[in-house]
Amino acid sequence: HHVEGEVAYRCVNTACPAKRKESILHFAGRHAMDIDGLGEKIVDQLVDKGMVKDVADLYSLKLEDVAELERMAEKSAQNLLEEIEASKKNSLARLIYALGIQFVGERTGQLLAGHFSSLEELAAAKEEELEQVAEVGPKVAASIVEFFSEPANRQLIKKLAKAGVRPTAEKREVKSDKFAGKSFVFTGGLANRTREEAGAIVQQHGGKVSSSVSKKTDYVVVGTDPGSKYEKAKELGVTILSEGEFEKLVGLK
Secondary structure: OOOOOOOOOOOOOOHHHHHHEEEEEEHHOOOOOOOOOOOHHHHHHHHHOOOOOOOHHHHHHOOOHOOOOOOOHHHHHHHHHHHHHHHHHHOOOHHHHHOOOOOOHHHHHHHHHHHHHOOHHHHHHHHHHHHHOOOOOHHHHHHHHHHOOHHHHHHHHHHHHHHOOOOOOOOOOOOOOOOOEEEEEEEEEEOOHHHHHHHHHHHHOOOEEEEOOOOOOOOOEEOOOOOOHHHHHHHHHHEEEEEHHHHHOOOOO
């Protein structure tokens, strides 16, 4: 019996071949490291022949090894290696997502990359620090800590860095610290910018953006059709701002 949509074979050992193949395919996926030529048939052969034991091994593949695989012309082998090489330039957000940490989807990868400046920094983070990141709750934080506490995964990060896969975050421009220690929640649609953009403005001024309203929330910015967060803010007596008031506060107006 398994839950719909879950992979039927969750082998516990991350090193079992089926699991390895799955993690390599995820790593190469379009929204992850985007290594187009790395399809299932190629990955099967790379793992079965013992050429690739983890995703870091992809970066040490040689042309003669890859050209020997079935259905692999020299030209396609060359293309594949070029794609693997090019993937080193990917963003930190993509790399975090590509690692296949449980509960860390694409968007969480982006949010984490906005908070930590490198994979090493993320790997060293404690749960409390992870929970400071917007939309990262205890379950996700625990899963990240667990992933990086596994010796094999720590080894993997070292191997990736050594292979030249060491993206650093696009450093956010910090403009001021006027919102230092302040927490904002956005609800409803904004007229002049997306919620992500508004959140980035808060972070540029040292503030934090959270996805849920609590007693610790300082401001709730309410757009059109706000959700239950608006009710919760009224109930808790949190300061409520319209988009215009938010713009004034930030100094955009």
